Amino acid sequence: MSQQRVAVVTGASRGIGRQIAVTLAAQGQAVVVGYAGRADAAAEVVQEITAAGGRAVAVQADVADEHAVAAMFDTAESEFGGVDVVVNSAGRMVLTTIAELNLDDLDAMHRTNIRGTFVVLREAARRVRAGGAVVTLSTSVVGLQFPTYGGYAASKGAVESTTLILARELRGRDITVNTVAPGPTATELFLEGKDQPTIDHLAKQPPLERLGTPEDIANVVVFLAGPGGRWVNGQVLRANGGII
Template identity: 75%
Template sequence: MNAQRVAVVTGGSRGIGRAIATTLAARGFAVVVGYTRDAGAAKDVVGEIVAADGAAVTAQVDVAEAEAVEAMFGTAQDTFGGVDVVVNSAGRMTLSPIAELDLDDLDRLHRTNIRGTFVMAREAARRVRSGGAIVNLSTSVVGLGFPTYGAYVASKGAVEAMTMVLARELRGRDITVNAVAPGPTATELFFEGKDEETVQRLAKQPPLERLGTPQDIAEVVAFLAGPTGRWVNGQVIRANGGIV
């Protein structure tokens, strides 16, 4: 095994992605922090990692564009020598009743969540080294079926299906492929468009009676990316505090 393993994390500048990037760095990974627009936030993540004696660089990427994704993997190769773990955390969420959804919004959501995950998974399948791991981010709402989440759930259902297929396609490569499906998690994306009553109602639904934190999700991802998670493959882990 390589002296230092290398992780590529998309959506790494904020929320769950940021927590994943810093947690993997704390576990000894060199990290490529993928971001779309907020270069300052991505640089802050790298600064936090480097200040803790870790190794990290930023990479601007539109995950739906093959050339941009290839360039990001090239940055990992040129800077750190290869890729061992890929975490597809970049995502978009649009909430609306199905009957009222603007189809342009649907197209934008699916471009990031479905096409973006597919492009990332394709490049990961070509590049990840033996002993590596691919982790996609889904949502527990796939199983919960909350109103207004129809378009988002449709995109994440596709992510879960891709995860199962890719795990089987990589037979013999010693690469695991799993998805983590958070429940309600305290991120900017979660709070956007929700009033306090809605937030409190969702926080009370799990038996643990709280929202998840980005760190809760990052710890699950780190387990799947690390040596103790090697026997978990082709699974969707619903990290949601027992919400039903």
């Protein structure tokens, strides 16, 4: 019997991260469900996975805290024997014009999105086994330049650069490193505070004329993390239904 693959997924208590964790588990991977503060939501994800016959454990970690992240990887190794897949889905988003951007909000966003990505990628670079995969989450707004996304898109531009550089630094390790950049995706976080006309307008942007779903994004991540994605490396995959 081949060794079970083990995935660490941050931001896995809700939204896209949750769906990624559940989908990886459905593909047979043991999953560490990383979460920042919602222990109840993370426990629900673990319950969903184990009820379906999978293996999972929830671990609280602020991704920008290198000690907490190291402890999360320690748990993956002690509970399941190692780490093969790392998906950094944890993120923070504040939307406002650049002229009105509160610098404390900018610092908080960059702490989670930039420092957090560095911390998780650093740990992944040290621990992921040969044959493994690392996936970060960016945003298609890096290319679309929507107003009010200045601070957020800046942080995700850093995510893309860092991810692609790590792919080159891991030469010879047989580890793929990619980033997935979703377009508008119907999560609780995305829909919050938006009126129906705004949602309808965003849904019309892609040629496919709908919002993405967490399942759409999770399926792309699982492809990159699985045997079918082994020849995709050092890429930004814009999963957005064809928005230009």
